[in-house]
Amino acid sequence: MLSVIVPVKDEEEAVGAFVTRVSAVLDGLRETDGTPLSWEVLFVDDGSTDATMAAICAANRADPRIRALSLSRNFGKEAALSAGLDHARGAAVVPIDVDLQDPPEVIGAMLEKWRAGFDVVYGVRRNRQSDSLPKRMTADLYYRAHNWLSMDKIPEHAGDFRLLDRKVVDVIKVMPERNRFMKGLFAWGGFRQTAVEYDRVERRLGRTKFNYWKLWTLAIDGITSASTVPLRVWSYLGGAIALGGILFALFVIAKTILFGSDVRGYPSLMVAVLFFGGLQLMSLGILGEYVGRILVEVKHRPIYIVRETVGDA
Template sequence: MVEAEAPPVLSVIVPVKDEEAGIAPFMRRIAPILDRVAGSAWEVLFVDDGSTDATLAAILAAHADDARVRAISLSRNFGKEAALSAGLDHVRGDAVIPIDVDMQDPPEVIAEMVVRWREGHEVVYGVRRDRRSDSLPKRLTADLYYRAHNWLSADKIPEHAGDFRLLDRRVVEVIRRMPERNRFMKGLFAWSGFRQSGVEYERAERTVGTTKFNYWKLWRLAIDGITSGSTVPLRVWSYLGASVALLALLYAGVVVLRTLLFGRDMPGYPSLMVAVLFLGGVQLISLGVLGEYIGRILVEVKGRPIYVVRETIGFEEGQG
């Protein structure tokens, strides 16, 4: 008899920073779910992104209880995008699921994601059914961002979908081969293509720990997302410059015509100042946009690693 093929390994990536209180509750909730959908063939890979509390000790305790819990500890805080990249570089599963430790994205949705994956979808992303758990300003800015990104970029990202998703191993390998240092993971997931499907869910309130994202970090992430996925902001200033030049030429024609007809120029000190200040503002904004792209070029040219691993937990010698 031919032996049955071993079941696929399901890997869960969990980026954490200062989440010591959340490790044990997370494992208590997710382990039975993974047992149901993958039997014993699963792993949970924590990526400790420079925690300053006892997060690593909590992960060590979880590893002592279950050897399928592994971890990578980074040498400092590199950011969530880098932590996700580190996780993708070290997981072993045929299907990979990034998820946050706060359990606002319910682990129970993993079962439906695995069903979609087994039906042939290589990417199954979670979509929030609504954003009632967010404040009004956050709901409005999130909706504005998704619309702006998809209008500017050729790589459309599903609206109200985060990093919580299932990725087939083929998708993981494509992303691992991408060399860029400035990483916007949702954009990379969208760029990779493959058959994609969405699963709706209700996002819960955070009950353990505190969020590490403030509005400034979200703003920076939004800028990274737009500049990494589109060159439209650069083109805008070419079009705007051409439009302003055309309007200036037309206005000069009006001035010359009125001077010829009435023998005097129009009084225009206020309008002149408005024009000068407007054009100065446009030039400064355009320089800022250029600076954003040039700064990213500098980071890419340096060629520094996306992250640095300080230590690992649950890896055999020479592995990872």
């Protein structure tokens, strides 16, 4: 069986069009012996406040292969995706967004790569012309920064749209962390991976739920979950500043002995105070990011709570 996981949040306009197009694509897929491929579509409703669940229920009545989980509130896309992975039954699992910007027709090419022996087949956006220029620039900057800071390299311009073998899904399911950055978990797991390129189109139904603040938060989560370099760099920076302070102190002592002392001005004093004060506050902020994540982890609360299921989910 092939499982397609679809996290949704207030997407009543997009569900029907998605089901129609994806069902046609999946019905056209075949096993290696030519028989129709068995499949399921698992929606994960992440606390929608509109008629998203009603649209999913209607799709389930028309086709029982459409299943759904409804979470008790909005836990975030990473938690919703984790819920989908926990409940998917397929030998291969494909997460995809409901907005159809990632074309479901690519799933066939992913299946071919999987049958050739690859465990993870991730989709790489050949171009991002459907995104605004600021988003393209910040996305490129993020991928470069993440891969420079982290040992777990993530493919550039690859989102959650990918095919995962069952053994990869089973590894991700037992990872205990609550602060989940799924692209980082996919990379950490390793296995044989390859790419399939595709062109991403503009969104035509509904509106994106990701604004720049949410994307910034996701970027911070990704870096702090995959790397301790932001913490380590302050040790080096602090050592360099301390060494500079010692050298400056020796210079002042020598100057005082040779030429006597003079009174320094107020502006230079304030520059030094504000500069080092800013560095200290910045380092405390980075430390606080990690401490906050430790607090979340030690509580051991569930990543998500399922309110109800549709179908035999």
